[in-house]
Amino acid sequence: MRLQVKKWNLSNHSDYEKQCGQYCYKIVKTLLNFLKFLKNENDNFNSIIEGKDRQIAELQAKLTSLYSNEHKPNEFDSLRKLITESNTAVINELRSQFLDFHNNGEIKPPYDSLKRCQNESTEYNTKVNESKGGETYIESPYPNSCVPFGNSSKQYKINVAGAGSFHVLCDAHTAGPGWITILRRADGKVDFDRDWNAYRNGFGSLNGDFFIGLEKLHYITKSQPYELYVHLKQLNGQTIHARYGEFAISNEKEKYNLIKLDLYSGTAGDYLKTSKHTGFSTKNKVNIQYAKKFNGGWWFNDYTKSNLNGKYVADNNLVGMFWGDLKILNLVKMLIRPKV
Incomplete structure (x- = not known):
């Protein structure tokens, strides 16, 4: 057409x-x-x-x-x-x-x-x-803290740069959501009078008493700013706490020195401050005499006023856990959370 x-x-x-x-x-x-x-x-x-x-x-x-x-x-x-x-x-x-x-x-x-x-x-x-450390870094499907798990107080797997993936006990009931439990003493069934390797790697069970391990704790607090919450329960059921707005420890070469510990608040007393800028000690390394005297690993020095890794005892005449003048503790928890 x-x-x-x-x-x-x-x-x-x-x-x-x-x-x-x-x-x-x-x-x-x-x-x-x-x-x-x-x-x-x-x-x-x-x-x-x-x-x-x-x-x-x-x-x-x-x-x-x-x-x-x-x-x-x-x-x-x-x-x-x-x-x-x-x-x-x-x-x-x-x-x-x-x-x-x-x-x-x-x-x-x-x-x-x-x-x-x-x-x-x-x-x-x-x-x-x-570019991470000259090695291939594989994106992890796990978060690097307990914050994403919200109000859940269960065991979850997290991934922290340098430490890899591992299970932690998240605590959302003691002081709000998002806390990682790094120390728990509830029944005395786990011996805390251990050597350097044990404290470096961690020991115990997330279902009972345990310590997360200094190496993991170092990498967690290195990854981002963290705060610390110490929860103490006495035999009479009364609970007190100490909160620090800044908390971090150094690496093993520096003896896991308590390099950050500031902004205290709470009802338990600031009895961890004397351990600031102090290396960690066990019965076979660093301040051996103190670790042996107090039956556990801690940031010991001549002025130490706390030790939550001592023996779990119910007698004031025995050397056990202590926080200032408080020597008999029924429940102890140390929690850390990314600083907001």
Whole structure:
């Protein structure tokens, strides 16, 4: 079928205006509006791509800095989170916009650009993973604290950079949600008069009395700022507590020194402060005489006024656990939680 095209008579200008107004106005206006719409959408797309390129450049610069300097593990985690969120947001936005074009305007979405964004996301995430200690870091499905478990007081598995994955006892009833139990004394069935290796690795059972272990405790408190809560229950049922807004210990080379212990509040008395900046001692390492005298490992020095790893006793005449002048304790818990 041949199209019948009406010939325009341009000999008279007024006739031309009349013919154009009669036949072209609606078509031309619609076409111009559509072209204007396409231009705006194209500008928006280019703006998004430019923003994406800037984000990639900034992340690449930060990644280079991380390669050349030592950073805490949580900085790598923050970078990974930033990369993932930014790429996901851009990809989703582009996909939504251009699928709309495809459905409504018969315009092919730029799948190549989307694919490039996805590839860059994978590439940079891989580089960040491999930059941890020169070794490949595999993203763990477990959180690094008890905070995500909310009001649940059960055993859960967490993953802490440097220490790997392990089970902990979360406590949401004693002082609110999100606490990791690092020490529990409830029945005296576990012997706490142990050597250095035992305290380094931890001992006991999460179902009863236990100590989490100095090595795990070091990496946990190194990963992010932590606070400490000491819960003490006396034979008469009365409970008291000591809370410290800052708590951390150093590594084994530094004898798990109590390097942070500040911002005390509570009803039990500030009897741990005398152990600040003191290394941990057991019956075979560091201040051996004190560990033997008090029957357990602790941050002992000449001025120590507490020891929650001593014998579980019910007699004031025996040397057992103590917190200041309080020597008979029915229940002891030490809890830590990321500082808000």
